[in-house]
Amino acid sequence: MIMNIWKQIKKKEFSQLYLLYGTESFLIHETIQLLIKSVLNEDEKDFNLSTYDLEETPIEVALEDAETFPFMGERKLIILQNPVFLTSEKTKEKVEHNLSKLEEFLNDPAPYSIVVFSAPYEKLDERKKITKELKRKAENAEAKKMVDQDLRNWIKERVKSNHVEIEEQAIDRMVAIAGSNLFVLTNEIDKMSLYVGDGNRIHLDTVEKLVSKTLEQNIFELVDKVVHRKTEEALRIYYDLLKQNEEPIKILALLAGQFRLIYQVKEMARKGYGQQQIAGSIKQHPYRVKIAAGQANLFSEYELKQMMLFFAEADYQMKTGGLNKTMIIEMILFKLNTLSQKK
Template sequence: MTYIDSLKKIKKKQFSPVYLLYGTESFLIQDLKKQLITYGLMEQDKDTNISSYDLEETPIQDVIADAETYPFFGERKVIFAHNPLFLKAKPDKVSFEHDLDLLQSYLNQPVDYSIIVFIAPYEKLDERKKVTKLLKKQSELIPCQPIKEWELGQWIKDMAKSSNVSIDEQANDALIQEMGSNLLMIQSEVEKMALYVGDGGKITKAVADELISSNPNSSGLKLVDAVIAADLGKAILIYKDLEKAKEEPIVLVALLASQFRTILHAKLLKQKGYSQNQMVQQLKAHPYVIKMSLTREKNFSATQLQTMLVLCTDTDAQIKQGRMDKNLAFELLLNQMIAIRKGKNEKQGIGAF
């Protein structure tokens, strides 16, 4: 069952005795947990009728014993069982044994006053195992995998709508560029901007630029954009903001190198006739990263990009060997990259070191 379909059932108070949430998208997992608590328990029972176990530290028999114990107050319990490592192909070793026969017995006859929620933050489950097959059959299975790049925009619109505001396309794009596909961070930023614009307000690009929290990876993209625009002043301002945030120049050199390396790879693969999806598979990168790289590669020749990567390598060595002040070295790197972007002699840029 999909996340959306499960959410609809939960909000109608149509609960399953056992849930299995699996996948690596923490936002979906956290939201399902929140909704199960909100709709599954009365307000006065939320302090006493919620249990949480880590199955890497606690045997499953303790979870079953808790589930089979009738709640002292309220009509039901909600029990979260994290990290069911026995569903993995190669489970980590623990100092105790999980009684899987007891679990299988419970799955065939679960009590009606407890909801057990198994949370498996794994990309895959071992479908060959008997316990996995039974759990999938007897529970409500909800995949919680990372959403697709093309779905992000609609997710953000839905989050804004839930906060009783709207968001324009430019602000939507700015949020994706800054936060990538991290839905938890996106939700936090949307809620912050919604408070700023107020009920019924609209989140614009100007609001997004003012309020969205920066992170180093997205700032790496902003530095690339400043280089594309040949805007040294803007590049230095972005760098100074990162410097205030205690980001080390050596880390920023690596970020720039990573960005330009991906742009170069995208350019070369495009020349070979690769599609965007094929590039994602070949480079093992997020679709949004490839999309942005394809947009940016048009601004550079392959030779320019290769020269910029040499500059990054040289700057990295200069800083690590202590041959130049790290801040000066990074500012010089930005200067040289922009000189290359403007079409100046690339060898002159390298020789400046």
């Protein structure tokens, strides 16, 4: 796990080789920044920090740098970005890589250099010899989208690094409002940490006061108004989103997605799944599943199925230009409100 690597780096326990791969670019970026900060002093960075894009530079050029003694310091840090030869992705090769040179280096890495492979790919090609060898020799971790407890742990670590604390309810609410994008969460955590000051705690009311609502959170509140048959308030939120230049087709997609979640939760609960099981199965934060479960109790299975049909029809109309896009969502909000329960 990537957070284990962070702990080692903070203790100054460095490996000579690192392989960071996955689609959560924030985690890869943060790990590299932590290495730079921990391995090199400010006056060493100009001489002993190198970054190579392996889509532009042959691997042997970067390795030659890694095998050169550091200047004015004990270690060199070499960052190798986009090692496309580790994947099976189809790309137009701009350069040829001497992978036998890389194999030699992996067998006998320069003791004064730390080499980091930054591979922003969903999967590595485990069939390739070089991939197997690198994973065997390097300290490696997958940077993937965080959910559930991993996300909570990351938030706590980020808060702790800012010398403040955060209560559990505040974590739930922040994720509900801001989502799980780590770039967004970092900005919100840093903002709240500055607001409460060193040694203090981020409370639920701090989150309510300071965290910016995402489009998804506005949709979440819109759905809540629809669930409780408050059409006028739902329309007000919708018109506010239009004033913010949000596209009706995007609003429709998120609205449909939220009701699809409610339907999924109701169906899985009916089959005997608990909320934690549901959250793990559909890869949603437990807080969102908990809210959806409460909303699902306000609808029959028939109503939710009808809603899915409404959204499918609205999507078709919006994409074929049959009606004014703004009016389509207005109509669907009225339909959701007036839908009578049938069993």
